[in-house]
Amino acid sequence: MTTDQETVPAPEAMSFRAEVQQVLHILAHSLYTDREVFLRELISNASDAINRLQFEMLTNQDVLNPEAELAIWIEVDKEAKTITVRDTGTGLTRQEMIDHLGTIAQSSARAFVQQAKEQKANASEIIGQFGVGFYSVFMVADKVTVVSRSFQPDAEAAVWESTGGNSFTVGVAEHAERGTSITLHLKDDAAEFANDWKLEQIIKRHSDFVSFPIYMGERQVNQQKALWRRAPREVEAEQYKSLYQQMTMDYDEPLHKLHLSTDVPIDLHSILFVPAKRERGLIERRIEGKIKLYSRKVLIQEDAKDLLPSYFRFIEGVVDSEDLPLNVSREGVQSNVGANTQSPVQQRIRKTLTGRMHRELNELADKEPEKFAAFWKEFGVFIKEGVATDYEQREELLKLLRFNSTTSGDDLITLADYKGRMIEGQKEIYYVMGGSLEAARTSPHLDPFTARGIEVLLFGDLMDGFMLSGLREFEGLKLRNVDETDLELPGDVDAPEPRLNDAEFSTLAEQLAATLGEHIKEIRASKVLRDNPARLVSDDDGPGREMQRIQQMLGRETLNLPRILELNPAHPLIVSLARRAAADPNDPILQAAAEQLYDNALLLEGLHQNPATMVPRILRLLEAAARTE
Numbered sequence: 001m002t003t004d005q006e007t008v009p010a011p012e013a014m015s016f017r018a019e020v021q022q023v024l025h026i027l028a029h030s031l032y033t034d035r036e037v038f039l040r041e042l043i044s045n046a047s048d049a050i051n052r053l054q055f056e057m058l059t060n061q062d063v064l065n066p067e068a069e070l071a072i073w074i075e076v077d078k079e080a081k082t083i084t085v086r087d088t089g090t091g092l093t094r095q096e097m098i099d100h101l102g103t104i105a106q107s108s109a110r111a112f113v114q115q116a117k118e119q120k121a122n123a124s125e126i127i128g129q130f131g132v133g134f135y136s137v138f139m140v141a142d143k144v145t146v147v148s149r150s151f152q153p154d155a156e157a158a159v160w161e162s163t164g165g166n167s168f169t170v171g172v173a174e175h176a177e178r179g180t181s182i183t184l185h186l187k188d189d190a191a192e193f194a195n196d197w198k199l200e201q202i203i204k205r206h207s208d209f210v211s212f213p214i215y216m217g218e219r220q221v222n223q224q225k226a227l228w229r230r231a232p233r234e235v236e237a238e239q240y241k242s243l244y245q246q247m248t249m250d251y252d253e254p255l256h257k258l259h260l261s262t263d264v265p266i267d268l269h270s271i272l273f274v275p276a277k278r279e280r281g282l283i284e285r286r287i288e289g290k291i292k293l294y295s296r297k298v299l300i301q302e303d304a305k306d307l308l309p310s311y312f313r314f315i316e317g318v319v320d321s322e323d324l325p326l327n328v329s330r331e332g333v334q335s336n337v338g339a340n341t342q343s344p345v346q347q348r349i350r351k352t353l354t355g356r357m358h359r360e361l362n363e364l365a366d367k368e369p370e371k372f373a374a375f376w377k378e379f380g381v382f383i384k385e386g387v388a389t390d391y392e393q394r395e396e397l398l399k400l401l402r403f404n405s406t407t408s409g410d411d412l413i414t415l416a417d418y419k420g421r422m423i424e425g426q427k428e429i430y431y432v433m434g435g436s437l438e439a440a441r442t443s444p445h446l447d448p449f450t451a452r453g454i455e456v457l458l459f460g461d462l463m464d465g466f467m468l469s470g471l472r473e474f475e476g477l478k479l480r481n482v483d484e485t486d487l488e489l490p491g492d493v494d495a496p497e498p499r500l501n502d503a504e505f506s507t508l509a510e511q512l513a514a515t516l517g518e519h520i521k522e523i524r525a526s527k528v529l530r531d532n533p534a535r536l537v538s539d540d541d542g543p544g545r546e547m548q549r550i551q552q553m554l555g556r557e558t559l560n561l562p563r564i565l566e567l568n569p570a571h572p573l574i575v576s577l578a579r580r581a582a583a584d585p586n587d588p589i590l591q592a593a594a595e596q597l598y599d600n601a602l603l604l605e606g607l608h609q610n611p612a613t614m615v616p617r618i619l620r621l622l623e624a625a626a627r628t629e
């Protein structure tokens with residue numbers, strides 16, 4: 001059927017998905033504080049769209065209105081109680097409107113609803129974090145109209161409209177210019193936002209550094225000039241904080257910042273932030289930062305991975321260099337393959353930033369030890385990972401390492417501190433591995449070290465084992481595990497007087513060995529134990545053992561490699577057990593004690609797969625100890 005007249009098809013009604021409806025309901029009816037963030041969200045979407053357009057135009061000039069100024073305009077109609085945010089970005093086609101303005105990731109929606117219900121956070125925090133940005137308009141508007149025309153020259157303009165209930169409409173629109181125009185029809189209780197002065201304040205608060213002009217009328221209201229292109233002395237602490245928060249949506253202040261702005265030998269302007277916490281965001285628990293990469297005012301990469309070594313991936317910030325060629329393709333810059341495939345300029349940037357970051361962290365340690373301690377607590381694990389994985393930066397990384405030790409109390413020490421405190425004749429650095437720091441502290445392996453006053457580094461987490469694969473030596477001193485059997489310790493101490501003769505010891509050893517079977521290689525009398533009755537030692541060395549240990553701690557390998565069980569012939573427990581063995585080789589206490597001694601050793605080292613299995617045996621031993629007849 002044909003008609004003479006051209007008809008504009010009626011807008012088509014569509015339903016929001018269930019999770020969007022839920023989110024909209026909360027936004028419209030439950031969030032009353034901080035509603036001003038809706039403007040930040042709209043401006044940030046507009047700025048993203050302009051960024052994308054600018055990037056597109058690097059390689060494609062065939063766009064609608066190529067000459068149009070790249071900017072954002074905000075208009076207020078006090079009478080009609082509307083606000084319009086317009087941009088000359090990529091625009092949206094009809095289909096893109098349906099795809100992007102009608103859906104929301106299910107997981108985000110669920111987390112958002114949960115969070116809002118629990119009232120754990122205020123609106124501005126949760127909105128930024130769950131990718132519900134655009135929908136935040138429904139906090140202040142009861143009707144929203146989006147008119148847009150895509151940059152693709154043959155695309156038609158389209159209109160999207162919703163009153164925030166369960167549905168929206170999409171239809172054909174008249175809109176000659178490229179870009180998007182979003183009109184908010186304000187609710188009665190949000191009429192206060194139809195006010196130029198108020199909106200200007202909001203823009204200054206949240207969107208001052210957006211890199212495109214924001215106009216109200218003829219006037220540009222944002223500062224725009226990128227902070228990182230200014231001299232550090234001109235930038236105030238508040239401005240850094242605000243830039244960080246705008247970039248990351250992290251509501252904590254950053255722990256530290258590094259601002260570097262030079263023109264020679266390369267043009268490099270950068271602000272890098274160390275966040276306050278490793279895990280940021282409420283639900284997402286993001287631990288990786290993003291480095292935005294700009295060249296000649298164009299954002300060429302949202303998340304540049306190669307500008308810092310991978311162990312610095314918690315750092316957030318921005319890097320801007322005029323020396324990066326603009327015609328570089330997105331893939332070219334993005335190459336995730338590592339530093340080798342980078343252009344010489346990129347390599348230089350990476351080297352400069354990495355060097356400066358290390359210098360900065362060392363200075364922080366010198367000048368603000370408390371802040372550095374906070375850094376270490378949150379990010380020490382990344383530095384340890386760096387030691388294991390980044391050979392090139394190892395020397396620098398070693399300076400940042402901090403350790404607990406047997407003599408440092410609550411303080412943390414460096415490898416250099418340790419070296420300075422070694423006793424006369426000591427030629428090695430000693431460490432003890434435990435299932436936790438506390439377990440490491442009580443390790444029986446420490447007996448001979450404590451007796452000689454030798455300091456031992458305490459390792460209590462998984463990453464420590466991993467780090468050791470890259471930390472075999474420090475300034476010519478080898479690192480040695482205290483459980484190795486061939487250690488030659490400096491200094492003389494009197495060996496404790498054995499209270500068992502050889503025959504008595506062998507009888508006991510035979511009985512215990514019969515019980516423990518394949519779990520151990522052999523049982524022998526210890527020459528070093530003093531306060532503890534037993535320990536497990538290894539007669540093989542090498543990095544393989546630490547890796548094996550990591551596998552075991554991760555529960556990937558359930559079998560403990562057989563080791564040597566050393567008993568202390570001067571310890572009252574061992575002496576009593578020997579007496580029992582002599583009196584009755586089948587004494588059930590002997591068997592239980594053997595198993596428990598073995599399990600204790602595994603437990604302290606964090607290698608026990610299932611400590612609960614010890615409970616019935618401990619009960620039997622308690623029963624025997626408590627017996628009165």
Ligand SMILES: Nc1ncnc2c1ncn2[C@@H]1O[C@H](COP(=O)(O)OP(=O)(O)OP(=O)(O)O)[C@@H](O)[C@H]1O
Nearest residue numbers: 045046049089091092100130131132133134135180
């Ligand atoms: N002004 C605009 N121009 C072009 N596309 C837009 C504009 N505003 C929104 N969009 C599109 O709609 C999508 C949804 O926006 P929304 O703010 O809900 O989420 P987001 O921007 O992807 O995530 P977040 O809000 O967490 O940054 C955007 O990703 C973009 O594709």
